[in-house]
Amino acid sequence: MGQKGKEIVEIEVKEVISDLNSAYADEWLAHFQYFLYAQIIEGIDAETLKKELEQQSLDEMNHAKILANRIIQLGGTPTTKLIETSTCGFSPPPEDRADLVHVIELVLEGERCAIEKYNRLAKKYHMKDLVTHEIFEDLLTDEVSDEEDWENFLPGLKQK
Ligand SMILES: [Fe+2]
Numbered sequence: 001m002g003q004k005g006k007e008i009v010e011i012e013v014k015e016v017i018s019d020l021n022s023a024y025a026d027e028w029l030a031h032f033q034y035f036l037y038a039q040i041i042e043g044i045d046a047e048t049l050k051k052e053l054e055q056q057s058l059d060e061m062n063h064a065k066i067l068a069n070r071i072i073q074l075g076g077t078p079t080t081k082l083i084e085t086s087t088c089g090f091s092p093p094p095e096d097r098a099d100l101v102h103v104i105e106l107v108l109e110g111e112r113c114a115i116e117k118y119n120r121l122a123k124k125y126h127m128k129d130l131v132t133h134e135i136f137e138d139l140l141t142d143e144v145s146d147e148e149d150w151e152n153f154l155p156g157l158k159q160k
């Protein structure tokens with residue numbers, strides 16, 4: 001990133017890169033988790049859910065891309081230590097592959113972890129690094145909408 005671009009960041013650049021990398025690792029693991037779930041789920045509603053999981057898996061990968069761009073802009077390197085760097089982590093799929101309610105509950109755990117994290121980070125970077133702030137704010141908006149999408153699947157599944 002250019003000289004002025006770095007000067008306007010009012011938080012230690014190392015710390016900004018570390019926050020971005022932590023979110024980057026979360027996004028890759030969410031991408032991986034949703035992709036994996038989409039491949040293995042079974043049952044009557046699995047097809048609809050599979051499409052949604054694959055779509056959201058791609059969305060999370062795009063989030064990772066946005067974060068990677070900012071990391072590189074700041075002179076950092078996107079981490080390869082995903083498990084160690086992530087705070088929202090990865091949940092293995094339920095043993096019962098047809099337990100779609102459980103699948104959605106695990107997805108919701110991840111989305112809610114991301115919402116809390118982006119909410120905290122968006123506040124932290126407000127007035128300190130407006131570019132990073134805006135990224136966290138945009139991702140927060142996306143995760144809030146993801147949570148709602150997943151919650152909307154639950155009533156239909158629970159009635160069965
Ligand atoms: Fe995401």
Ligand SMILES: [Fe+2]
Pocket residue numbers: 056060111114142143146
């Ligand atoms: Fe999400």
